[in-house]
Amino acid sequence: xxxxxxxxxxxxxxxxxxxxGNALHLPLRDESVDLITTSPPYFALRSYTDGxxxxxxxxxxxATPQAFLEALWxxxxxxxxxxxxSGSLWVNLGDKYSGxxxxxxxxxxxxxxxxxxxxxxxxxxxxxxxxxxxxxxxxMGLPWRYAIGCIDDLDLILxxxxxxxxxxxxxxSVTDRVxxxxxxWFHFTKEPRYFAAVDEVREPQLFTGGEAGPNSKRVSGxxxxxxxxxxxxxxxxxxxxxxxxxxxxxxxxxxxxxHVGVDHFAAYPQEWPRRIILGWSPPGGVILDxxxxxxxxxxxxxxLGRYGISIDLSRDYLKLARWRVWKSGHEYKTHAxxxxxxxxxxxxxxxxxxAAVKRQIEAEMxxxxxxxxxxxxxxxxxxxxxx
Numbered sequence: 128x129x130x131x132x133x134x135x136x137x138x139x140x141x142x143x144x145x146x147x148g149n150a151l152h153l154p155l156r157d158e159s160v161d162l163i164t165t166s167p168p169y170f171a172l173r174s175y176t177d178g179x180x181x182x183x184x185x186x187x188x189x190a191t192p193q194a195f196l197e198a199l200w201x202x203x204x205x206x207x208x209x210x211x212x213s214g215s216l217w218v219n220l221g222d223k224y225s226g227x228x229x230x231x232x233x234x235x236x237x238x239x240x241x242x243x244x245x246x247x248x249x250x251x252x253x254x255x256x257x258x259x260x261x262x263x264x265x266x267m268g269l270p271w272r273y274a275i276g277c278i279d280d281l282d283l284i285l286x287x288x289x290x291x292x293x294x295x296x297x298x299x300s301v302t303d304r305v306x307x308x309x310x311x312w313f314h315f316t317k318e319p320r321y322f323a324a325v326d327e328v329r330e331p332q333l334f335t336g337g338e339a340g341p342n343s344k345r346v347s348g349x350x351x352x353x354x355x356x357x358x359x360x361x362x363x364x365x366x367x368x369x370x371x372x373x374x375x376x377x378x379x380x381x382x383x384x385x386h387v388g389v390d391h392f393a394a395y396p397q398e399w400p401r402r403i404i405l406g407w408s409p410p411g412g413v414i415l416d417x418x419x420x421x422x423x424x425x426x427x428x429x430x431l432g433r434y435g436i437s438i439d440l441s442r443d444y445l446k447l448a449r450w451r452v453w454k455s456g457h458e459y460k461t462h463a464x465x466x467x468x469x470x471x472x473x474x475x476x477x478x479x480x481x482a483a484v485k486r487q488i489e490a491e492m493x494x495x496x497x498x499x500x501x502x503x504x505x506x507x508x509x510x511x512x513x514x
Contacts, residue, residue: 138432138465139411142499143425144507145448148438150186150202150417155209155436159510161322161412163206164403164424166219166395170195170269177441185440186418191259192267200276206417207281213322215407216283216315219291219395220270222307225261270311277315287314291399292375312374312399314407321407328406329367374402381421389447394420397460400427408433413510422448429499430458434506453496462488 148154150167168175168187175185186202189195199220206216261267277283289312296308379396383389400423404414412433416424419437421444428435429452437448451457460478466488467478480488 138430140495140498140502141429141432141434142502142506143422143429143435143437143452144503145419145422145425145437145439145445145452146507147440147442147445149440150438151198151205153205153209153415153417153438154512155415155510156512157208158211159413160209160415160436161211161214161433162217162404162408163210163214163415163417164217164400165416165418166420167199167202167418169221170223170267172221172223175441175444177443179443182441192261192269192272193259196269196273196276199273200281202417203277203283204281206415207283207317209415210317212318213320214317215286215321215323215403217312217403217407218273218315219310219312219399220273221310222269223267225259225263225265225267270313274311274313277313283315283317284319285313286316287372288312289314290373292373293378294375295377322409322412323407324409325369325406326366328370328402329364330370332364332368370402370406374399383447383450387447387450389443394423397423397427397457398464400424401431401461401464404428404431404433419448420444422452426452426455426458427461429495430461434510436510453500456489456492459485459489459492462492 146154168185170187170189170192172187175182175187186198187195189198203216203218210216274285274288278285291310291312293308293310296306299306376396376398379394381394400414404427408414410432413436414424414428414433415436415438416422417438419425419439422437425435425437425448435452437452439445439448463478463480463485464473466484467473467480472479
């Protein structure tokens with residue numbers, strides 16, 4: 128971007144491809160992707176549509192948790208194939224409670240009733256026997272079952288579990304346990320050494336005493352101003368501290384205009400792919416989401432000067448993703464946060480952007496979109512599989 132403001136982060140022009148495809152058979156060359164970040168459908172939670180109708184074969188609609196995990200592992204093996212040795216795979220997966228799940232879910236709606244995670248449906252029994260060998264009302268542990276399978280059977284290295292803490296999580300109707308307010312993200316790699324740029328996502332740290340002093344400021348690799356505070360001088364890094372393993376990120380509502388003709392219930396917030404892309408992909412890198420959905424990953428990748436690829440089986444969501452990536456203007460949040468972090472304009476975790484800067488960012492977003500559309504075909508030819 129060319130916004131004429133102090134400490135601007137200038138990303139190169141990015142582009143994106145929105146492609147119909149099956150995550151089990153990705154239409155990409157071997158070792159062609161720098162970073163994969165994705166949130167697969169959760170087990171027995173929602174029914175996705177194509178042409179407004181539920182379609183068979185979608186992941187998440189398997190008859191058993193084991194079949195669901197096996198399908199996810201098959202997709203992960205395919206992701207491993209297309210990932211470069213220097214690449215990272217980030218996967219978000221929610222858990223579920225064992226319980227009565229009824230019959231076929233209603234298209235486009237939650238399977239469950241009041242307590243979505245326990246899978247109860249209106250009119251269903253208030254208690255149920257063990258399902259698939261898991262006691263009724265027990266948390267199934269699906270995220271960790273998945274992660275352990277990736278370690279044991281797919282030869283992936285689990286570098287981190289990051290907890291997504293949701294400050295605005297949905298209420299639940301249960302009265303005998305805590306409310307679920309988090310989900311897991313897992314960071315996998317193929318090799319012990321891989322691309323990482325954690326300086327881009329370091330956080331402010333505290334330092335008491337020493338030469339730095341409580342009022343001095345430094346600038347990290349992503350242009351963010353940090354006060355020089357740390358627990359002691361030995362712990363101090365002038366670029367900030369490493370991100371912790373709990374990230375508090377609010378969910379984001381997704382507003383889709385009526386003319387698009389598609390709604391979606393589970394778009395994850397832009398801040399997730401923004402941090403992951405900045406911290407674990409090179410400038411200009413290829414970013415893949417094999418469960419593209421609304422196109423959030425591809426949209427943010429394009430905004431950050433990368434090449435985002437969004438793959439999905441559903442033509443409904445392909446249509447929604449194309450609108451979102453190229454016409455919605457939703458990537459403004461990513462640009463605004465980059466500007467605000469670079470200019471010390473984050474207030475209570477939210478960017479505060481002057482009106483004049485906002486207008487300039489929005490004008491340049493249109494120019495970047497036009498340039499990105501020109502680039503898209505050539506970039507796709509570089510990574511698509513032969514035939």
